[in-house]
Amino acid sequence: MSLLTITSILISVAALFAYVNYRTLKLPTTIGIMVISLLFSLVLVVAGHAGHAGGIEIASAIVSSIEFDETLLNGMLGFLLFAGAMHIDLDHLLARKWTIGILASVGVVTSMFLVAGASYAVFRLFGFEVPFIFCLLFGSLISPTDPIAVMGILKTAGASKSLEIKIAGESLFNDGVAIVVFLAIFGIAVNGESFDAGHVAVLFVQEAFGGALFGFVCGYVVLKMLERVDNYQVEVLLTLALVAGGSTAAAGLHLSAPIAVVIAGLMIGNHGRRNAMSNETVQHLDTFWELIDEILNAVLFLIIGLEIMVLDFSATVWVLGVVLALVVLLCRLVSVGMPVNLLRRTGRDFHPHAVKILTWGGLRGGISVALALSIPAGTERDLIVAVTYVIVVLSILVQGLTIGKLVKATAVPVPVVGATKL
Numbered sequence: 001m002s003l004l005t006i007t008s009i010l011i012s013v014a015a016l017f018a019y020v021n022y023r024t025l026k027l028p029t030t031i032g033i034m035v036i037s038l039l040f041s042l043v044l045v046v047a048g049h050a051g052h053a054g055g056i057e058i059a060s061a062i063v064s065s066i067e068f069d070e071t072l073l074n075g076m077l078g079f080l081l082f083a084g085a086m087h088i089d090l091d092h093l094l095a096r097k098w099t100i101g102i103l104a105s106v107g108v109v110t111s112m113f114l115v116a117g118a119s120y121a122v123f124r125l126f127g128f129e130v131p132f133i134f135c136l137l138f139g140s141l142i143s144p145t146d147p148i149a150v151m152g153i154l155k156t157a158g159a160s161k162s163l164e165i166k167i168a169g170e171s172l173f174n175d176g177v178a179i180v181v182f183l184a185i186f187g188i189a190v191n192g193e194s195f196d197a198g199h200v201a202v203l204f205v206q207e208a209f210g211g212a213l214f215g216f217v218c219g220y221v222v223l224k225m226l227e228r229v230d231n232y233q234v235e236v237l238l239t240l241a242l243v244a245g246g247s248t249a250a251a252g253l254h255l256s257a258p259i260a261v262v263i264a265g266l267m268i269g270n271h272g273r274r275n276a277m278s279n280e281t282v283q284h285l286d287t288f289w290e291l292i293d294e295i296l297n298a299v300l301f302l303i304i305g306l307e308i309m310v311l312d313f314s315a316t317v318w319v320l321g322v323v324l325a326l327v328v329l330l331c332r333l334v335s336v337g338m339p340v341n342l343l344r345r346t347g348r349d350f351h352p353h354a355v356k357i358l359t360w361g362g363l364r365g366g367i368s369v370a371l372a373l374s375i376p377a378g379t380e381r382d383l384i385v386a387v388t389y390v391i392v393v394l395s396i397l398v399q400g401l402t403i404g405k406l407v408k409a410t411a412v413p414v415p416v417v418g419a420t421k422l
Helices: 003-025 029-049 054-064 068-085 090-095 097-125 132-142 147-157 161-189 197-227 232-252 257-276 279-309 315-345 354-360 366-373 379-409
Strands: none
Touching: 003 029, 003 279, 029 054, 029 279, 029 379, 054 279, 068 147, 068 161, 068 232, 068 257, 068 279, 068 366, 090 097, 090 161, 090 257, 097 132, 097 161, 097 315, 132 161, 132 366, 132 379, 147 161, 161 197, 161 257, 161 354, 161 366, 197 232, 197 257, 232 257, 232 279, 279 366, 279 379, 315 354, 315 379, 354 379, 366 379
């Protein structure tokens, strides 16, 4: 089946499910699409077991032909991160740079080790002998929060600007950090490489800092080009080329494409919006990238829902996934609580319920599934993919549908002078 045919089917089905959600469930669009696709998948699975296998065979063939890890990590991710970064206020981000930086780095690494240790024990409790290095690999892919899932839900959650910046900023940057850590552990677990702290440090500097520098250079070049053009069609095309070409070039240079795209998006969304574009261009650019964001999100959550048809689940794996979802949430609580409490001691002012909101708002999404699917075939891979999928679905459905209520329930009245910051 050709790429055009698969793309046409996915967009058509996503549009149909979005319509059904709008008319019936009235959930946030992305979550509604995933819920309907999950129900659709379950109906096909049940029908297949009842002897009507034609539908599930066709649907499974379509889903199996999609290389989810390649499609997301090397295709959709750059566009989604750029669209999200464009709407982040850089001044607000820089004002909270230490909090975001610590959560996106120390927080992710802390969570990874906590999840690895806990999952090693839980796997054995359920009768699965998973080597600790694969538990570390699992910890690295499940620890980062997903900006794609987080930012779409924060728009409707009614969160304060400070809260939104912290959660969104952390989720935008921790992906790049987590992918670098994942690649380092991947080399040890899958390729049999020996652990070398120096090599890991060089890899991190090359990928993370190199990616940030590359994104800055690309963003600066396009920014200067935008200053010399007053035609919104050309300017939109330049931003499109920045994402597509920049992501491909960064990956080819072994730099972090996610971090590069985020840095470029922040530059275009802030300096470009203020100094290089007319009001007409800004309106067209915002509309274009909002549409790209909505369409790709719809397709991504559709695929997540449909993936259940091609994954091998058992009752034990479902229960294991639920237990590990709770474990991951507790590890998130510790990895967020420690740095927030330490930062409070340095005089930084936080919302009294900051830890609760940051913990519950740390959704897992398609990036975790994509990283799990990138592990070569094997017993550990099948188990990790299955439990990752369960955790992601529970995270999006349970946390995603209730984070807005938590934000409203813990809202602190803002005084006229000296407002409390998260």
